[in-house]
Amino acid sequence: MLQLLVTLVAGVAGYFLARNFVRRRLRFVDTVHSPFAPLIVGTAATLVAWPAVLLPLVTLSTAVVFGIGTGLGTASGSRAIRHQENRRQLTS
Numbered sequence: 001m002l003q004l005l006v007t008l009v010a011g012v013a014g015y016f017l018a019r020n021f022v023r024r025r026l027r028f029v030d031t032v033h034s035p036f037a038p039l040i041v042g043t044a045a046t047l048v049a050w051p052a053v054l055l056p057l058v059t060l061s062t063a064v065v066f067g068i069g070t071g072l073g074t075a076s077g078s079r080a081i082r083h084q085e086n087r088r089q090l091t092s
Helices: 002-025 037-054 060-091
Strands: none
Touching: 002 037, 002 060, 037 060
């Protein structure tokens, strides 16, 4: 049960950390709007989290869920930036 909780927290944390990072730090980077950006970021996050599998409560599925959450957070942050830009253009 504790492993499931750790896995869920890793996925949610990856999502929110990536979303906020993209919205605040990468808003002027055009590459983040690429359709491949979430896939690349999610894969990289999984590979970075992979050594944590050696810890007792972290499994391979935890690393994969963290990567999925990070990829989805990147996509969500990119979408939020695009919607924000569209609102500015419509009101000007």
